[in-house]
Amino acid sequence: MTIGVAVVGYGYWGVNLARNVAAASTTELVGIADPGSDRRELAAVNHPGVVCWDTLDGALADERVSAVVLATPASTHVDLALASMEAGRDVLVEKPLAETSADAAKLCDVAADRGRILMVGHTFLYSPPVLRLKELIAEGDLGAVQYLYSQRLSLGRIRRDCNALWNFAPHDVSIMLHLLDEPVMEVTAKGFSFIEPGIDDVCFASLTFASGVGANLHVSWIDPRKTRLMTVVGDEKMAIYNDTSVDQPLWLVDSGVARDREFGAYESMSDFQWRTRAGDILIPRIEMSEPLRHEVTAFGDACATRVPPRTDGAHGLDVVRVLEAIDRSAGAGGRPVEVDR
Known part of the structure; x- marks a missing residue:
């Protein structure tokens, strides 16, 4: 049918x-x-x-x-x-x-x-790399997600009917909501206009999700490089999603920080020694399609x-609520703003 x-x-x-x-x-x-x-x-x-x-x-x-x-x-x-x-x-x-x-x-x-x-x-919620990243998080491959951040930057297309936040950030907010499957509770943001007063060409925002996971996003249409990156950091592994890469859109990085327990027992938490762990980078095979x-x-x-x-409409409403809160925070000089529910 x-x-x-x-x-x-x-x-x-x-x-x-x-x-x-x-x-x-x-x-x-x-x-x-x-x-x-x-x-x-x-x-x-x-x-x-x-x-x-x-x-x-x-x-x-x-x-x-x-x-x-x-x-x-x-x-x-x-x-x-x-x-x-x-x-x-x-x-x-x-x-x-x-x-x-x-x-x-x-x-x-x-x-x-x-x-x-x-x-x-x-x-982007129908993009094969995003769907694979969602699977990696849901299946615990990254461990517990600690934070994530995105960059969506380019030189143009500059619009006058909306700012860079409302033009670019719906993509990243939508992806973040989908990956974590939990609501954003609070945001802080700063916007900067250089071409036309009142229309921000650049925006930096920090988001706090219900579980306490933090996220940052950076959008701009006056940047020298076209960048479409999202990084998700877990307590076991990390993932990098690069939407501009045709053949390597997703990297799974086996790196992190671990306690060194090689020398037996410790008398207190302060005795633990922390060390970084650098492992392999896996590039999953993903069948690309539009x-x-x-x-x-x-x-x-x-x-x-x-x-x-x-x-669906409910997801679209959640995205608009986050964008609205970011706009309010940027308009108030970066003060924290709770996201309406």
């Missing part, structure tokens, strides 16, 4: 979404909506035979459309998603789900009330089975 899908927004990311909706085994691309005539012309060239509309209303009037994929600016997500769900359609919304947690919660409530699938495009294809396939599956997907 394939689900008839309309893609709304045929810009930078909408092009990729439409391509995958057309190619995925669980979905059928019925049409593409975009207000720009040049974008509709491009869509018609790339997808011959597919209907092109200038508004969402055209898509919702087509009975073949069972689900809607929104690849539009974040400021439009709430209105477009509400209109789609109220018209009886399931919805995949690009990240972030909404610009505020109140709006994100409203979308989740409407989805629940109307029995609609609400999914958020946190694509995460976006897996995401779109999962959306079609969820629409068909009515089983909520991995990146």
